[in-house]
Amino acid sequence: MTPVEHIPDGDAIFRLVDFPRMYDGAGDLLWENVFQFPGGKPESVVWSRYAPAADEVHRIGCAREEAVRRRNPGMRYVGFLPSTAGAVRSIGTRAGHGFSVVHEPAEGMYHAHIHYRPNNGRPANQLNRGEKNELKLALRQVFLGLQPHSCA
Amino acid sequence: MVYPPPMPADADDLRDRLATLESEHRDLDSTLARLAEQAPFDQLHIQRLKRRKLLLKDMIAQIEASLSGAASTAVRRDRSGLEARLQLLRDFAAYGLSWTSGAQAKISSASRATAEAFLRTLPDNKTLPKLSPDGEGGVMMVWEGNGRTLLVTADETVLHAVFAAATPDAVYLNDIPFDAAKTIPREILDAIPAATTAVPA
Numbered sequence: 001m002t003p004v005e006h007i008p009d010g011d012a013i014f015r016l017v018d019f020p021r022m023y024d025g026a027g028d029l030l031w032e033n034v035f036q037f038p039g040g041k042p043e044s045v046v047w048s049r050y051a052p053a054a055d056e057v058h059r060i061g062c063a064r065e066e067a068v069r070r071r072n073p074g075m076r077y078v079g080f081l082p083s084t085a086g087a088v089r090s091i092g093t094r095a096g097h098g099f100s101v102v103h104e105p106a107e108g109m110y111h112a113h114i115h116y117r118p119n120n121g122r123p124a125n126q127l128n129r130g131e132k133n134e135l136k137l138a139l140r141q142v143f144l145g146l147q148p149h150s151c152a
Numbered sequence: 153m154v155y156p157p158p159m160p161a162d163a164d165d166l167r168d169r170l171a172t173l174e175s176e177h178r179d180l181d182s183t184l185a186r187l188a189e190q191a192p193f194d195q196l197h198i199q200r201l202k203r204r205k206l207l208l209k210d211m212i213a214q215i216e217a218s219l220s221g222a223a224s225t226a227v228r229r230d231r232s233g234l235e236a237r238l239q240l241l242r243d244f245a246a247y248g249l250s251w252t253s254g255a256q257a258k259i260s261s262a263s264r265a266t267a268e269a270f271l272r273t274l275p276d277n278k279t280l281p282k283l284s285p286d287g288e289g290g291v292m293m294v295w296e297g298n299g300r301t302l303l304v305t306a307d308e309t310v311l312h313a314v315f316a317a318a319t320p321d322a323v324y325l326n327d328i329p330f331d332a333a334k335t336i337p338r339e340i341l342d343a344i345p346a347a348t349t350a351v352p353a
Contacts, residue, residue: 017252072253095324
């Protein structure tokens with residue numbers, strides 16, 4: 001079993017971003033809710049320790065695009081958003097909620113998960129919708145702009 | 153993510169930009185008419201073109217408002233912006249929108265109806281929000297600016313609002329019913345920025 005490593009606060013993490021072609025042209029009307037935590041599940045990021053260069057991150061994104069486009073031809077990888085583990089862990093909303101960042105090697109050595117970290121150890125499913133969506137907004141704010149890429 | 157280019161500032165630039173957008177709008181009209189005569193239809197492609205057309209209409213009206221300073225044009229801008237957003241809500245319900253391939257993120261029909269009613273109720277002198285599925289069937293409506301973000305979520309038949317979201321001053325208003333009276337609560341209405349006043353050229 002692959003050991004789970006600690007991700008230091010200073011390490012970069014990257015969020016791969018896909019975008020369906022059908023929404024091209026609507027960009028100005030969309031709020032980029034890049035982290036949706038569907039059903040409360042964690043969101044995936046790439047840990048820079050195992051994919052330090054932009055080319056490597058894009059390669060992971062393009063491999064995923066190739067797999068996904070067999071069933072969804074309109075979806076394509078458009079780049080990644082960079083941040084650090086520390087920036088994500090430093091989020092604390094007025095309601096006291098935040099995030100944890102953990103290595104998830106079972107899904108690939110570069111793989112990490114961002115989880116909700118509710119205050120006072122409350123279960124994540126007890127967060128109300130406003131609290132969760134504020135967390136998504138705060139999380140998007142600590143990621144920088146898109147490093148664009150188009151898979152050839 | 154394809155974003156419209158930033159708005160140019162001076163009147164000559166605005167007129168050039170207007171001409172370009174009007175030309176693209178006419179081209180789209182022709183393309184849509186041509187596609188309508190062909191079978192089978194590529195519905196997704198047609199919808200994407202229609203959405204682009206609505207967005208162009210919105211951008212054209214904004215530039216016209218900037219050039220003329222006419223209040224009536226500003227109102228027309230708001231109306232076309234509303235139509236584009238209502239179309240987006242329909243697409244969120246039918247196809248979903250996620251920024252990651254593993255998820256679909258459709259919105260529920262009740263959340264769509266609540267968000268649509270909210271947008272239709274919003275006075276013309278208020279800015280329209282950016283929209284997104286929240287990933288759990290709801291609709292996020294977001295107003296950003298001046299370092300203060302207002303976040304309103306349409307969640308089935310209720311609204312949740314966060315004022316000054318993601319700041320230490322955040323204020324939460326949860327579980328506001330929006331299915332009967334369809335009146336936007338005063339606290340939310342007051343926090344929504346006024347639509348930008350048209351600036352004469």
